[in-house]
Amino acid sequence: MTEHSNSRSATAADPRGVALSTQLSILLICLALLTFAATVLVSTSNMRNYLDSQLAQTAQDTANSLGLAISPYVGNDDMTVADTMVSAIFDSGAYLQIRFVDQKKQPLLERQNELKVDGVPVWFLALFPLEPPVMQSEVNDGWRIAGALSVQAHPGYAFKSLWQHTKAVFWTSLLICLLALGAVHVLLWYVLKPLKDIEKLAQHLAEKRFELLNYMPLTKELRAVVRALNHMVSNVKRNFSEMTDRAEQLNQQVYLDPLTGLPNRRALLQSFSSLPQTPAADANRPYLTLIALTSLKQVNDQQGYAAGDQYVEKAAGLLQQQARTQELAQVFRISGSEFAILTQFGEGSASTFQLQLQQTFEIANSEQYPHGFAAVVMAPLQGAEELSSVLARLDGLQARQLNHPAPATQNPAEALINPLSRSHWQEILHEFTRSVVSDTTAGFSDTSLQISNEMAAMFNLEVQPVFQGTQVLYAETFVRFNARGEQLASADVFAMAERLGVSLLLDKALVTYILSQLRGQSSHSFAINLSKSALHDSQFTRWLVNTLEANRAWLPKLVFEVNEQATLGAIASANQFFGALKQAGAAITIERFGASFSSFRYLQGLNIDFIKIDGSYIHALESPDTRFFVETMTQICHGIGIRVIAAQVELRSQAEICQQLHVDALQGRALHAPVSFLQIAEKNDCKFSDNQLSSN
Structure with missing residues (x-):
């Protein structure tokens, strides 16, 4: 690699x-x-x-x-x-x-x-x-x-x-x-201080921080260097701002709703097209939730359009608040009175999420909304189903719900429709995290990467390579969960861990398991995904850095991937995490880049190595607007020293367009499907076959 x-x-x-x-x-x-x-x-x-x-x-x-x-x-x-x-x-x-x-x-x-x-x-x-x-x-x-x-x-x-x-x-x-010597030391300090500041300025530029040196040294040669460096930084900053403004303008015109700032129907269509056509191996399944503001027409007619806009904005805020509890959830405004949420769940988590939405709207309801605050329907996606047919199916469900309202929902603690009860989930998560509980209580001090046989039996490690040309840039790792002889949906596991307050323990257990499996692969490079809870926890950061340093001789080159939405939640905290891992010798990737449809300006000052473009853009590359958007995105990242990876590449045509747009690396089933780590480690010494596009 x-x-x-x-x-x-x-x-x-x-x-x-x-x-x-x-x-x-x-x-x-x-x-x-x-x-x-x-x-x-x-x-x-x-x-x-x-x-x-x-x-x-x-x-x-x-x-x-x-x-x-x-x-x-x-x-x-x-x-x-x-x-x-x-x-x-x-x-x-x-x-x-x-x-x-x-x-x-x-x-x-x-x-x-x-x-x-x-x-x-x-x-x-x-x-x-x-x-x-x-x-x-x-x-x-x-x-x-x-x-x-x-x-x-x-x-x-x-x-x-x-x-x-x-x-x-x-x-x-x-x-x-x-x-x-004292006099010369003072003179040297005075003469070399600008040189130290120039070095710091260059380092900040490498870290995507566009800062200028606000004074001129007395030394003639250093003054020339400072002028040139300030000029270069100003140009880079101006180019970054101009290209970011252009991308934001296109983003707002094409993908965002002007009132709520949420992604619009076109963005939903793009995200929908990137969903896998076959069921995921870990029992996750895509769901689409349709939310109708049932009283919007009456509010507009009786209270005015300003009140109607406030109604829409309030609903958007409530939906975003609920979506934050699900790591892969996206909220869209697809028409004047309708919102949609696209996410992936296990069956039980989907039922729970729908129930939470219904209860949120019941709490928000008042006499101001004569036909109720909102109606919610949810349906799993079926294979290669078109968005129009899914929306038609949801419209039918919604019409029946409005004509024949269901009885009031019960208490959430009693209404969990999850096939596994809360106590069963507690037992399962306790088994998953048992080996790290004592160390977490003791202050995250164990860096030995020792795992039990039970943990090895409950987790399965898979890897999928990221190709840069014909070479492997790194391989991304995935963990599949097994409990009581059955495979669990990853979305359900993480959702229940968050609900039961053990998400940090689960992250530590997963990282410990993955690193233990990767020991001895020092000549290769692997990526590990981290959740939001791990990203913003200082104690976890110290443990991870100490673990990497203690096992440096046996571990491969590591890349840590974090979700864009998790990064945007607290950029300063995320940057501290990135800096600590960079000091420990790891690289950083922001995945699902662009999925939040937010400004790219947050990249300025983030010391990262890669961004992984969200698959929804890759699947919509046939559109000129999307191609222009991806090209601009790539130019922005290249301008500040970040390499660009295209995710979910499923077709040769998508790979060819990405290469034309100067995307640095590709990942997806069109190049290489995920494979068992044990299989590729034992049989091929972690050497992947050539990517399928180059071999055809």
């Missing part, structure tokens, strides 16, 4: 790189230390040479003067006076030795001191030795040479002077070096 590292490398800093400020600081410190050491060494060496010459000069002067002084007395047999003079000079301690020899080199007078220096370290004496020369002077007796006087100065005082000089130079140079 190909890696998705290209998109990640664009936003992640290379941990092996060394900052320019660090490199310059190291260089300057090395230069400062070299300069400091050279200053001390050169100064000490010069001082040593000077002292050597002074010792030689002193010894020569002493040899000349002492030789003249003792010359009248060296010719006598009695050398007492000469000896006294030599002793007087020698006893001062300034000389290492004084020696007088005759012409036959026989010593007549000799004095010698021990070479001992107090107050100077031995290592310094060895490192900077002073070697005073032996200086000589001839001593005359009248007209003849009586002998030679040799004098060698004692280096003790010179060593002390050299040591004191070296210490003074050391501390003075060190102080100057530190002050210079």
Whole structure:
């Protein structure tokens, strides 16, 4: 499989790189230390040479003067006076030795001191030795040479002077070096601060945050870079805004109802066309709910159109509120007095949802609405049924309901028509989440990915590849639920988990199960779907990040897919989640992109890698408006560094149009159907066959 590292490398800093400020600081410190050491060494060496010459000069002067002084007395047999003079000079301690020899080199007078220096370290004496020369002077007796006087100065005082000089130079140079380094550090900070801000600006641009640097550096070259970068960011931001405005304008004109802002009948037709023609493998089934505002005509006639509009807007708000409880529900306004909700349910969840709608409208009803607030009918879709025939069937049900009203509904707690009772669902969900309950209570600390045999038997993992050309970009994972020997509808499981307050536990159990199955597939890339509850829970985020980091060596490259509607619910919270996972090395995909028919501006500032276009657009690519919309969507995403995936590609013609529109990757049964993970892992080492379109 190909890696998705290209998109990640664009936003992640290379941990092996060394900052320019660090490199310059190291260089300057090395230069400062070299300069400091050279200053001390050169100064000490010069001082040593000077002292050597002074010792030689002193010894020569002493040899000349002492030789003249003792010359009248060296010719006598009695050398007492000469000896006294030599002793007087020698006893001062300034000389290492004084020696007088005759012409036959026989010593007549000799004095010698021990070479001992107090107050100077031995290592310094060895490192900077002073070697005073032996200086000589001839001593005359009248007209003849009586002998030679040799004098060698004692280096003790010179060593002390050299040591004191070296210490003074050391501390003075060190102080100057530190002050210079401090000044250079301040100067570097001042000079490089704009460079850090430029780096931050580039990083923000990679994260789809269009920010400008609001000052100009003093450095000429950096000013040019800042101008160019600000200009580029401004252009990208302007292009993003212009294309987003154009897409929003088209979206509003074609797909949105001007009064309520809800998707209109055309949007319903597009979404309807993307529904699977065959029943889903996990017992989910598409349902269409028709809601008629039964009193709208009377409200318009008796209270005016303004009251009628308020009536419609109130109904739209109530429907949206109920639709938020179902992850895949979409609300449409298909005519002046009619709304529709398209979603997928198991049979029991559909009955419960219809009952909740009826009770919501009964609560909203009042004398203002002479024929009741609204009427609700729901029907499952049957195979390849056309939207017109489904609506006709629902109209018939609604007419019978209005002519023969059903008795008032009972309490929701008593009216659940679900084949499985509430207590049975509690037992099933407890079995699904048993292995993670204790860790959740303990604060999400277990990152071991250990699963029980019971969990492995209750969950089945399937995967479906996403193709980029002929290569697999990544494979999306799906979990099928088994309980008591029967397969459960995923929509029912998630709906009941939400209703019973265990949706977060279920998410943790599913992620733990999927990651445990993916261990050892480190050379491949897989995607995991997350629900809204997981997306916005900080404790779950910390656990997920810690788990990824603790098992990094064994896990594949991961992509986490989240629903667009879940992201729009709290964009700031979602962005924090995305940032944490990006730091952990994962990539992010927003799936069902465009299904909410909302503005694309929320992409600005979201640090994501992929968007997966909702299948309703892919199935409507024959329409010029839809093609233009998808092309604009792709250009917007490419402009801010996001790759685009087309989902639910079922036909070759759809794939060809997507390629013409520069969509980056494709997913759907036309390319490769979902397969069992165990089957493909054991038989093919997680290598998928070529996509079916390229092989035809």
